[in-house]
Amino acid sequence: MGWSEADKRLGMDRGITRRDFLDGVAMAIGATALGGWGARPAMAQTAAYPPSGTGLRGQTDAAQNVMHAIRDGSFWASNPNITDSGEVYDLVVVGAGISGLAAAFTYRQQKPGAKVLLIDPLEDFGGHAKRNEFTSSSGKRLIGYGGSQSMQTPSYFSPAVNATLAAIGIEPAKFETYYNQKWAEERGLNGAVFFDAAKWGVDKLVVQSGETADWVAQTPLNDKAKADLIALLDAPGDYLPGMTPEERLEKLSQITYKEFLLDYVKADPQLVDYFQTSTTGYFGVGIDATTALDARGNWNPGFDGMDLGESVSKYHSPSGRLGFTDPDPYIYHFPDGNAGIARHLVRALIPAALPGSTMEDQVVAMVDYAALDAPENEVRLRLNSTAVKVAHDGDPASAESVTVTYAGADGLHSVKAGHVVLACWHRVIPYLTDELAQAQIDALNDQQKVPLIYTNVLLKNWTALDELKIDGARARGNFWSGFEIDFPVSMGDYQFANTPEDPVVLHLSKVMVEPGLSSREQALAGKRALMTLPFEEMERSIRELLTKALAGTSFDPATDIEAITCNRWSHGYAYEYMRPWDQFWPDGPLPIETARKPWGRISIANADSGAYAYAHSAIDQAVRAVRDLLGTPDGAPDFARFPGPPLDKLGL
């Protein structure tokens, strides 16, 4: 490819970031091997050691082609041959994310020695909980998170989640030591905001040091917006006078934060642009579609001057919605995020695949991917394989087994199962079975997953950030939400960066939104846009952002960026019910109650069936799905009824 001079300055010609595999070793899964069902584009390439794959990872075209061909009608139209593998399992789990892995684990707790097969189209296990690894030019190995980030709010975990984590050897409290909460402070680093010229007419990085008025004065906001921002942050007023606390909460749950800013705070419209993407990370939509009450839970300013009452009500539900609350610090983070949970589950299921025995040695241990699907295993995990059909062998009410058909690297195969847990996404399920009533299909299709990108950039060192005394910056008006040095977690033999000369991983994210639409419509439009966004464009925009934001420092994108991994999650967060779009929330009835009903020998797990995009929901739903099949053992710990912890746990 002929690169322009501008591209060369950005380092776009440095092929290193487009390596799709480690040490030149790649396995190809060819379209021809599957015996043509029509349009199956490009060869699927997967890294020999999946965590170290760079470039575009996560839900790649290769991982999604089969299900998309089924959706589009071309898959079965080509009459593909199915080979009976002769394999028989007690349980087949469709989807090897945290929920599928937890379902396999829970099933075997109740049925020790059970033979289990897990199937997943991705190149790695864990689903959203994906590990990214890098080796810097200094030789140091860095571990980052490519998806599901941290264990959020352990205080709200259900007894079933706590019991599962304990059984697989995870002690969340250890992160109180492993996560260095003073890392930035010890190095004198501040937060920052980058204003992009595309929106603000000038590229400007503002370091948030000193008093609010000091740094706000340096922003390109107009004078009224500056004054409004300072008031909002330092001295918010009572913007809903004459109301009782309950009335205020009801009002805040019915208006968006954008409306709150414009119609109640009477803030300058520039503050809408300033805060627009502030809520996307948690709620999957910007402030145009997030209620003011949810925005408050997201730490958006403007609420401290009003009496909102202390009473526990549905508005202060610890379920995380209406009025998100979070009493815990955000520190429960393995270096690879919740991939650490997935790895603990895999170690418990297939000990030969992951050497060692502790939470600490797990971090640096390398998975033996060849051991995952070894024939001698009681539990086999089959990657690069997509379940395409799930059917009871006879009437679901009386059938003794289920046939599961999957598309693997070498064609279509069927296996027999005593039970099946569908731990894939709700919207996939109607494509796998014709045994469901229309009401359940409709309820499954109510789920509309939030699309997003989690990017990791390997930097040779972070001296440029040290020169500015920042550990990252929020971006306002840029494609990306900003960039930040990875979480400072050291455990076992894994040590986080210490001095500015050390290599680090910078994290960037993007939630694909389409402001102005309803929350579900935004997710759908965003998914379509994401599916057509090439890696090259993502890479260029990353290099441009860092070059502009770090202008005036020693930063050179062509030499300081050593690798880029963009984890695409076009089927990302489980859609969470939210007002004003879902007026049935939180009282119900909730679509998930219909969607996740088991039938015959099949049950449904996944965070989708909690409508709650959290690892602890994935585990809760796995436990519930196994109990749907096997019943609840005496004395088993409880799981959440639906989003959030059991109310009795919180004394409500």
Ligand SMILES: Cc1cc2nc3c(=O)[nH]c(=O)nc-3n(C[C@H](O)[C@H](O)[C@H](O)COP(=O)(O)OP(=O)(O)OC[C@H]3O[C@@H](n4cnc5c(N)ncnc54)[C@H](O)[C@@H]3O)c2cc1C
């Ligand atoms: C970018 C991102 C960041 C997140 N951050 C956090 C966080 O900080 N904290 C938190 O608690 N949660 C977070 N989450 C939420 C996350 O969804 C959960 O933590 C959890 O990982 C969900 O697990 P799951 O098993 O339910 O779903 P998934 O991880 O999506 O697993 C479902 C699996 O089913 C597979 N599948 C789909 N179709 C088929 C098929 N036909 N055949 C076989 N398999 C199939 C998929 O490939 C996938 O691996 C985040 C999610 C994303 C996307």
